[in-house]
Amino acid sequence: MTHNSWYVNKKIMFTFRVNVVFFRLSWRMGLLSTLKSLFICHLIIGYVFLVSGLLINLLQVCTLPVGLVSKQLARRINIRLGYCIASQVVAVLEWWSGTECTLYTDPKSYPLYGKENAIVLLNHNFEIDFLCGWTFCERFGVLGSSKVLAKQELAYVPVIGWMWYFLEIVFCKRKWEEDRRLVAQSLQNLRDYPENYWFLLFCEGTRFTPEKHQASMQVAESKGLPKLKYHLLPRTKGFWMTVQNLRGTVSAVYDSTLNFRDNETPTMLGVLNGKKYHADLYVRRIPLELIPEEEKECAAWLHKLYQEKDELQGAYEKTGLFPGPKTSPPRQLRTLMNWLFWSCVVLYPLGLMLTHVISSGSALTIIAAVVVSSAASVAVRWMIGQTEIGKGSKYGNREVPPNTNGSS
Numbered sequence: 001m002t003h004n005s006w007y008v009n010k011k012i013m014f015t016f017r018v019n020v021v022f023f024r025l026s027w028r029m030g031l032l033s034t035l036k037s038l039f040i041c042h043l044i045i046g047y048v049f050l051v052s053g054l055l056i057n058l059l060q061v062c063t064l065p066v067g068l069v070s071k072q073l074a075r076r077i078n079i080r081l082g083y084c085i086a087s088q089v090v091a092v093l094e095w096w097s098g099t100e101c102t103l104y105t106d107p108k109s110y111p112l113y114g115k116e117n118a119i120v121l122l123n124h125n126f127e128i129d130f131l132c133g134w135t136f137c138e139r140f141g142v143l144g145s146s147k148v149l150a151k152q153e154l155a156y157v158p159v160i161g162w163m164w165y166f167l168e169i170v171f172c173k174r175k176w177e178e179d180r181r182l183v184a185q186s187l188q189n190l191r192d193y194p195e196n197y198w199f200l201l202f203c204e205g206t207r208f209t210p211e212k213h214q215a216s217m218q219v220a221e222s223k224g225l226p227k228l229k230y231h232l233l234p235r236t237k238g239f240w241m242t243v244q245n246l247r248g249t250v251s252a253v254y255d256s257t258l259n260f261r262d263n264e265t266p267t268m269l270g271v272l273n274g275k276k277y278h279a280d281l282y283v284r285r286i287p288l289e290l291i292p293e294e295e296k297e298c299a300a301w302l303h304k305l306y307q308e309k310d311e312l313q314g315a316y317e318k319t320g321l322f323p324g325p326k327t328s329p330p331r332q333l334r335t336l337m338n339w340l341f342w343s344c345v346v347l348y349p350l351g352l353m354l355t356h357v358i359s360s361g362s363a364l365t366i367i368a369a370v371v372v373s374s375a376a377s378v379a380v381r382w383m384i385g386q387t388e389i390g391k392g393s394k395y396g397n398r399e400v401p402p403n404t405n406g407s408s
């Protein structure tokens with residue numbers, strides 16, 4: 001064999017091997033994505049979430065007597081129990097769907113994230129924006145203690161809503177006259193919270209739809225405010241009340257803007273099907289001292305901020321990037337470990353029960369098992385429905401004259 005033909009043979013062999021490796025890899029990846037789309041996998045994930053979640057809710061109820069002895073101890077326990085639930089949903093985003101999250105922020109502010117109390121302002125147009133928020137909370141160590149001003153309806157959602165009761169989440173009916181006293185009281189309660197938290201405010205008050213956008217721009221026009229293209233007109237009362245009640249315990253406002261690469265509109269079902277998204281989050285830290293104290297000035301400040309956010313979104317639409325330095329805080333193994341732990345806790349008894357049901361051969365027991373698992377699957381599907389914009393509320397659908405409300 002001449003040196004030349006030896007060289008050609010070597011090259012062919014190398015190319016062949018590379019192709020085999022590539023084929024195996026893509027076959028495995030194909031297999032993996034098929035696996036991720038299987039209903040049985042979704043059923044298992046949903047079952048683990050639902051059953052372990054209810055179990056954790058029960059443990060939370062048991063912290064009530066602890067609270068009578070030591071309020072701070074009960075709060076710390078609930079932060080950890082809350083983590084066990086929220087972290088499961090985060091694990092599905094990070095490890096199952098493999099969604100990547102990039103943070104665009106000033107490197108000088110970065111070391112403060114997770115080390116101080118903050119009010120987070122976020123745009124509200126994606127079905128999984130809350131989940132991306134949770135992912136960042138996880139990566140900065142404040143997932144269990146994270147807070148939100150949430151609509152009252154979410155308090156009744158099993159597992160998450162019930163967990164929120166013990167985490168002292170602030171609920172509102174989006175009817176100012178009814179809300180103002182209770183919201184102020186709930187915010188005051190957070191003043192001695194024992195661990196660092198981020199308090200999330202979706203100032204737009206509802207998810208973006210073209211109809212809600214049109215209605216809110218009519219309000220903007222009637223108030224002589226500039227029109228926004230990518231946001232609804234922010235509701236200012238909740239923000240003012242939060243700043244007023246948490247001043248002195250919260251250090252900053254994190255003005256955050258979320259977007260997804262390639263114009264993706266991510267969904268919870270997409271995540272469950274293992275679809276990988278790429279989230280970009282721009283965060284600007286604003287010291288709380290810079291926020292005006294007086295209500296009117298505070299409202300004007302917020303309107304100005306949303307005009308700036310709108311410009312930022314416009315720039316993202318053109319360039320596909322946010323400005324400034326970026327970083328990707330790594331996903332943590334602990335979310336996966338937490339999921340595996342709760343899977344073992346609830347799947348082992350399920351396995352035993354199924355073996356018993358099948359070996360019993362009793363038609364009645366088998367039918368009962370099918371009915372229970374169908375009910376669990378319907379319950380999880382209903383919960384996912386809570387995240388879907390198409391099934392959202394009518395709040396903000398039309399311009400509401402002052403002193404009435406559009407909450408329904």
Ligand SMILES: CC/C=C\C/C=C\C/C=C\C/C=C\C/C=C\C/C=C\CCC(=O)SCCNC(=O)CCNC(=O)[C@H](O)C(C)(C)COP(=O)(O)OP(=O)(O)OC[C@H]1O[C@@H](n2cnc3c(N)ncnc32)[C@H](O)[C@@H]1OP(=O)(O)O
Pocket residue numbers: 113120122130131132133134136137146147148149150151154172173174175176177179198199200201202203204205206215216217219232233234235236237238239254256283396397398399400401402405406
């Ligand atoms: C480093 C990383 C940084 C960040 C990481 C990011 C995030 C992580 C942080 C934390 C995560 C934590 C938890 C996440 C988990 C889950 C969250 C899930 C979901 C919960 C979300 C919700 O439920 S959103 C809905 C509830 N929340 C809100 O509504 C908040 C905003 N709303 C307000 O503040 C309101 O003011 C209010 C609710 C307090 C009261 O509402 P109400 O409607 O009664 O009164 P308003 O004063 O607002 O309305 C009357 C005024 O509005 C004008 N108007 C009338 N019609 C419209 C219209 N269509 N659009 C706009 N404006 C309208 C009207 O003219 C009145 O004007 P005034 O001049 O009189 O004020």
Ligand SMILES: CCCCCCCCCCCCCCCCCC(=O)OC[C@@H](O)COP(=O)(O)O
Pocket residue numbers: 045046049088089092127130151154157160202205206207268272380383384386387389391392393394395
């Ligand atoms: C481990 C993974 C298990 C997967 C299956 C379980 C899925 C669980 C999904 C979480 C369920 C409930 C979380 C509620 C968060 C909803 C966030 C939200 O965005 O609410 C909307 C409000 O802001 C405004 O409401 P609208 O006026 O737009 O209407």
